[in-house]
Amino acid sequence: MTVRELVHHLAWTPDFFFAAMDGRDMIVPPVPETITEASELLK
Numbered sequence: 001m002t003v004r005e006l007v008h009h010l011a012w013t014p015d016f017f018f019a020a021m022d023g024r025d026m027i028v029p030p031v032p033e034t035i036t037e038a039s040e041l042l043k
Contacts, residue, residue, distance in 0.1 A: 003038070004031060004034075005031060007032065007039075007042060008031045010042070011041045011042055012029060015027050
C-alpha cells in the first residue's frame with residue numbers, strides 16, 4: 001500500500017461507520033494523485 005493509498009483508506013474509514021449508523025451510502029473520495037492532494041483529503 002502506498003502512502004497515498006493509506007491516506008485514502010484512513011480518510012474514508014470513518015464514513016464507513018457513520019454511513020452504516022445513518023443507513024446511507026458511503027462517500028468514498030477518489031485516491032489522491034499527489035501527496036498534496038492526500039494532505040488536503042485529511043483536512
